[in-house]
Amino acid sequence: MTMSETTKSGSVAGTPSAGRLDHIPGHLGLPIFGSTFEFLKDPFAFHDRRRQEHGSVYKFGVFGGQTVALYGADALEFVLMDREKIFGSRKGWRLLDKLFPNGLMLRDFEDHRSHRRIMQAAFKPKPMQDYMLRLNDGIANSMQAWSPSDRFEFYPAIKNLTLELGASVFLGLEIGDEAAKLNQAFVDEVAASVAVIRRPWPGTAMGRGVKARAFLLNYFRDLIPVRRKGDGDDMFSQFCKATSEDGAFFSDDEIVDHLNFLLMAAHDTTTSALSTMVWALAAYPDWQNAVREEVLSLGTEQVAYADLDKLELTERVFKEALRFRPPVPFIPRFANAPFEFGGYEIPGDTSISVSPGMVGMTDEIWTEPSLFDPDRFSDNRAEDRRHRFAWSPFGGGAHKCIGMHFATMQVRAFVHQFLQHYQVALPPGYTPRWQSIPIPKPKDGLPIILSRT
Numbered sequence: 001m002t003m004s005e006t007t008k009s010g011s012v013a014g015t016p017s018a019g020r021l022d023h024i025p026g027h028l029g030l031p032i033f034g035s036t037f038e039f040l041k042d043p044f045a046f047h048d049r050r051r052q053e054h055g056s057v058y059k060f061g062v063f064g065g066q067t068v069a070l071y072g073a074d075a076l077e078f079v080l081m082d083r084e085k086i087f088g089s090r091k092g093w094r095l096l097d098k099l100f101p102n103g104l105m106l107r108d109f110e111d112h113r114s115h116r117r118i119m120q121a122a123f124k125p126k127p128m129q130d131y132m133l134r135l136n137d138g139i140a141n142s143m144q145a146w147s148p149s150d151r152f153e154f155y156p157a158i159k160n161l162t163l164e165l166g167a168s169v170f171l172g173l174e175i176g177d178e179a180a181k182l183n184q185a186f187v188d189e190v191a192a193s194v195a196v197i198r199r200p201w202p203g204t205a206m207g208r209g210v211k212a213r214a215f216l217l218n219y220f221r222d223l224i225p226v227r228r229k230g231d232g233d234d235m236f237s238q239f240c241k242a243t244s245e246d247g248a249f250f251s252d253d254e255i256v257d258h259l260n261f262l263l264m265a266a267h268d269t270t271t272s273a274l275s276t277m278v279w280a281l282a283a284y285p286d287w288q289n290a291v292r293e294e295v296l297s298l299g300t301e302q303v304a305y306a307d308l309d310k311l312e313l314t315e316r317v318f319k320e321a322l323r324f325r326p327p328v329p330f331i332p333r334f335a336n337a338p339f340e341f342g343g344y345e346i347p348g349d350t351s352i353s354v355s356p357g358m359v360g361m362t363d364e365i366w367t368e369p370s371l372f373d374p375d376r377f378s379d380n381r382a383e384d385r386r387h388r389f390a391w392s393p394f395g396g397g398a399h400k401c402i403g404m405h406f407a408t409m410q411v412r413a414f415v416h417q418f419l420q421h422y423q424v425a426l427p428p429g430y431t432p433r434w435q436s437i438p439i440p441k442p443k444d445g446l447p448i449i450l451s452r453t
């Protein structure tokens with residue numbers, strides 16, 4: 001019997017056919033569109049309804065495909081740890097295949113492992129310390145342009161700041177005039193990932209996304225000769241010099257593809273997390289004061305790499321922001337072989353979805369999950385330790401976010417400078433409305449009251 005004829009737990013799977021998901025509860029929605037519009041309106045409410053109706057394993061149809069959702073922390077662990085090498089990421093992230101076809105997250109198994117090993121050189125402590133200097137200077141420079149206002153749109157300001165940091169740390173560039181063009185290119189790529197029309201026709205979101213990809217790849221490619229020769233400490237230069245175990249370098253095509261994905265993965269996620277965090281600091285002034293006190297206790301204008309771990313409360317608020325509104329709420333995979341989960345036999349060649357976002361909101365793990373309560377991460381409460389995958393905004397297993405420590409460092413460096421100089425408050429009666437996918441962002445730019453300390 002071959003792999004495709006047996007389930008990974010050893011029993012015979014249902015024969016793949018047109019109705020091969022018939023035995024799985026749930027429904028696929030309308031022909032062609034499935035339930036895409038209902039899902040896009042509010043993905044969390046969509047999955048809540050489905051789960052209440054069907055239980056922890058159910059099928060649904062979005063973006064022209066059929067997917068089986070596996071709900072819960074056990075499901076996250078089973079799929080992401082993938083001990084039996086069933087679940088591929090490339091076909092799981094099929095919505096990104098025209099935009100980031102060769103990014104690290106879209107590589108699988110041995111090919112993924114070898115690329116990740118080369119890339120990891122750029123995330124070792126020595127380069128991280130160099131990035132830290134660039135981050136601190138970049139934050140100070142960008143923040144100088146921020147003026148106190150009763151209606152300061154935080155989201156576009158922080159998006160611009162993280163783009164400038166990305167250009168400096170990842171590319172070794174000071175961007176000026178090109179900032180708006182680069183920013184728009186990333187916006188177009190990300191928007192295309194959830195485009196309802198999946199063909200790159202002119203005038204469509206996917207058309208704009210594919211054009212943006214071509215622009216960015218050319219932009220990076222032009223810089224390769226200089227980065228290969230130079231001795232820069234930016235990530236681009238690291239990728240130009242990093243080698244595999246047998247001494248092979250990344251090719252030019254691989255470098256530009258990796259940079260394109262990495263900048264997107266770093267930029268929008270951190271922007272989203274910082275927007276949630278600053279909203280929370282504005283909404284909960286006691287937390288804002290406590291974090292400011294911690295920041296001031298370091299007694300330095302910029303936080304040193306060696307002092308990052310002293311910012312414990314900052315970390316607690318960051319963790320809670322990631323639980324409350326995770327930048328990557330759903331993680332897709334593709335089952336290459338049949339398997340069994342939750343009492344169901346799921347055939348091979350099936351798209352799978354697991355969700356750190358849904359698990360972050362379950363009262364099976366968290367106490368009053370709808371409350372923003374950073375103390376749930378304190379040592380004496382430690383709600384995040386109730387399950388290995390209770391808190392997994394950075395994913396887990398082979399594809400666990402390679403930039404997790406970088407993101408944590410950037411967030412601490414930002415908050416450390418920001419709270420020394422500014423106070424934030426929410427306008428009276430204001431509640432932001434958030435768009436949840438592909439990466440959460442406030443629909444109205446997050447207008448806050450910004451004043452000097």
Ligand code: HEM
Pocket residue numbers: 089104105106116261262265266267269270273322326327328331332392393394395396398399400401402403404406407
């Ligand atoms: C708060 C910020 C961030 C969050 C919440 C986040 C979240 C994630 C998640 C959930 C994954 C796993 C996806 C999967 O398993 O399919 C991932 C992968 C990845 N992230 Fe992040 N990320 C963040 C910041 C960053 C930063 C700053 C970088 C780069 C410096 C980065 C680069 C990557 C890369 C390259 C991958 C693919 C890893 C692989 O496939 O081996 N991310 N991220």
